[in-house]
Amino acid sequence: MAHLLGGESLTVQFATRTVLDGVTLGLEEGDRIGIVGRNGDGKSTLMRLLAQRQSPDEGRVTLRGNVQVGYLDQTDVLDGDLTVGEAIVGDAADHEWASNPKVREVMGGLVGEVDWHANVHSLSGGQKRRVALAKLLIGDDDVIMLDEPTNHLDVEGVAWLARHLKTRWRANEGAFVVVTHDRWFLDEVCTRTWEVHDGIVDPFDGGYAAYVLARAERDRSASVMESKRVQLVKKELAWLRRGAPARTAKPKFRIEAANELISDVPEPRDSVSLSKMATARLGKDVLDLEDVTLSYATADDGAKPLLDNITLRLAPGERLGLVGVNGSGKTTLLKLLNGQVQPSKGTLKRGKTVQTAVLTQEVDELDDVLDMRVVEVIEREKRSFAVGGKDMTAGQLVEQLGFTKDKQWTRVSELSGGERRRLQLLRLLVGEPNVLMLDEPTNDLDTDTLAAVEDVLDGWPGTLVVVSHDRYLLERVTDRQMALLGDGKIRDLPGGVDQYLQLREAALSGKPASSGPAAAAGGTGGTQPKTGPSEAEKREARKGLGRIERQLGKLTAQEEKLNTQMEANVGNHELLTGLNRKLQGLATDREALEEEWMRASDTLA
Template identity: 80%
Template sequence: MAHLLGGENLSIAFATRVVLDSVTVGLEEGDRIGIVGRNGDGKSTLMRLLAGRQSADSGRVTKRGGVHVGYLDQSDVLDGENTVGYAIVGESADHVWASNSKIREIMGALVGEVDWDANIHSLSGGQKRRVALAKLLIGDDDVIMLDEPTNHLDVEGVAWLAKHLKGRWRANEGAFVVVTHDRWFLDEVCNRTWEVHDGVIDPFDGGYAAYVLARVERDRMNSVIESKRVQLVKKELAWLRRGAPARTAKPKFRIEAANELIADVPEPRDTVALSKMATARQGKDVLDLENVSLSYGDNEIFKNITLRLAPGERLGLVGVNGAGKTTLLRLLNGEVEPTSGRLKRGKTVQTAVLTQEVTELDDVMNLRVLEVIEREKRSFDVGGKEMSAGALVEQLGFTKDKQWTLVKDLSGGERRRLQLLRLLVGEPNVLMLDEPTNDLDTDTLAAVEDVLDGWPGTLVVVSHDRYLLERVTDHQMAMLGDGKLRGLPGGVDQYLELRAEALSSAKPAGSSADDAPSGPSEAEKRDARKQLNRVERQLSKLAAAEAKVQLTMSTNVGEYDALAELQTKLAELATEKESLELQWLQASEVLA
């Protein structure tokens, strides 16, 4: 494999803390690399150094001549005064980019629902992120560097991005580096993993599952892992081996010793025992939504839905943006009154909701982490074991020194952890988590999951993180934007199939003639799809015809009569192409 770029003896420090200490790494053609590590350990810094966006204190970054590097930053780098269209394609004419099937696919997947003429500053954070991602992906870079690309993408968007990256180049061409906490995504797209920790980089073959196996083997051989971390990683490893054997069959390193480690590890959670504990704490009735409908003006969010939560039930919710996932949690929590139907609440039910914001910590900003937890309670039960507040705080990644940090001085990920901890020490018996993976690194996510494994209450999780949903919930339900709830016996894969069917069908699932939306009719949309397919086939034929004419012209240099005829033919093809591109744009507007 040919070398693309690399860093030699890179060192960088912030204040008195060394982030990277004389590290050397390289990217070869065909590399698909995921970077993992704790928040603040230097993942994004390493990527910025390799992309040439930041300079190291010492060492150097080199790249092969002619190599182009594309970079997706976590921060908002788009000019807010530009329109969406200009931000993505610049001054390129519509018929130029519209004739490129790759660009059309990227546009449709990422910004199909965004107003093309809107100014960037008027967009939501998620829409800005999608525009920036689309701008990067339509390019022809040899190396792509993506810093948290799955942020603001739903399950469907993450699946599309994974598919795009897997098919973007041939196996031995191009390269990308990705920093993400989405462990399913890492497993799906990466063939190598770099772990950044303590100023060094440890490389591993394979995606996240392979990395977990290799890390346990490394730590066993070196005998340097603390007992608490061993138990945590062993537990996750056991789940990976049972739940995703196909993922762990690919690594080339020896895993027999790792398998011995987990031979006596119990299931991540004892569902029967937890259910009995939950019943004892909650009684038989928890939360029931019975024939509930909810509307805001003319916008009907839910249509006669029924949902019954049992003691100890662990439910995952997936759905399209705007389908009402957060609103459903608010209904269950009694914050929103249904338009019709009713919420039945068990007498002993105590709910707690982890929101997407962290405003719940505003009243404790001047307290220290441990003080916040001990103010609630000094000890509580986790999985039948008594645990002090300090021990739980440490289990979720707050070292003894960090426990005495003021809340206002914590990072976003640390505040997210504290937000969850504060909810848990209140000992609710119904816990609802709204996108809990925001700002958390993979190690912290594993620690959170370990705490949830021994938690006996009823759990409802809204998340686009497939790994988390499969790990901590026992079944999932879908919200497809039609006001209904659907069970997913086949999990997230079944949800993606339902979404694909809904998008390809002339009539979306669950709709009827009475509730058809305004705008183009279904018949018009069906005709537009046929038109798009027809035009795209003709554009492909025209491109081949143009290439043939141009090749003939190159072999008839000096034969002016022949060249004149060929030039006329080329002009005719260009006219026909412009007409087809106009038809394509008109059909696209019907489906927008």
């Protein structure tokens, strides 16, 4: 592979702190690299150096003669007075760019629903991000560097960008480097990972899942298994190994070492135990929205429903994830559940012992404590806190979410955006709510902090509702997903985020929404209008659902038995290989059954 660019002995210092200390690395054609690390450890600094947008204190960056580098800044750098069209293609005439299929693909994928003639300053944060991405991606750069490209993008935007990057070049052509906290995105598009920490850069083969496995193996070899950081890595590893086994196929090191490493790690959540605890605290009734409609005024003095006759019942200990298009009412739905907004029609029933807390997308809720120190903010609320069956002091809880002993005495006004986000969540938790609602909780958090937040949520016994475009987080901390599709309705997603994307793709292509998953699974359709399933078809679908659910229950029991056997036979390589092969076969059977379940469910929808 041909060399594209490289950094030699790169050193950067801020005041008395060394961010990068003599780092040497290179970028070759075909490289697909994700950069991870804690906030403030130098991820964006490294990218700016390689893009020659910042000069190192020592060392140098060299580029092959004619290499062109495109760069997406983390902040908004667009000229707000330009129209969307001018910001993307400049003065080029329509026929100049419209004749290029690559440009048309980028335009359709990113800005197809954005007003071409609107001024940039009038756009939302997500729309500005799409315009900036489109401006970059229509170019012919040899190397693309993306600093937090998924910020402000919804689930569809993230999925589209992943598809584009995977197909933009042939396997051994071009290269990109991406800094992001979106772990699904890292797994989907990256074949190598650079971890920036303590002034150095450690390279790993594979995306995020492979990086977690390799880092755990590295730490095990270094005899640091008992450190707090490794315990979080082990827990993350256990989830990756058991919850998404296909992701661990990329690493090249011995799978038996990974099995040995997690043999003593419990499941991430004890759902039965959590449910019992939550029921004791909450009772049987939590929050129920019944036949709720919420309308907003239109320009012609009319009213349009944002939420149209929806019913949603939250059970004790339920962990619900919400996805949806921008403007579909996700944040409004949280406000309805919290009693901040009253419906135009319908009712909200609230259990007598329910105590809610909402993590909003803003951090101005900390404005009243800017002069206080981190630990003082928590101690003012409560001095001890029960999490995961253990009593913790405020200082211990603060430390668990990444505030070192020194950092605990930092004033809130001096914290970074990610640190404020952590403190915002902690402040809610110490109030001991039994219903916690999180609105885009991953904003400004690095991957290590996200793992720490998830660790806290794993041991939290109440009802959880999460709105997020981060599909890794949704799959990690919630057990059920629902979608708001922009039509005022809310819909269950037994197939998770993948089913949501199928539904959206079907809606945008003009197909009936109910045919999305079925079509994706190989269904066909004629030109005649669909009149709906017959009663006989519905009866067969109901029977099918019962049969499939029984089969899924048996599969779950078989998977649990195999996992137990694998944990009990660490070191028996031959047996582990056979057991793992059986587990993969069950995973294939499960996928087929779930697709069949979705088709039957759509018949009854």
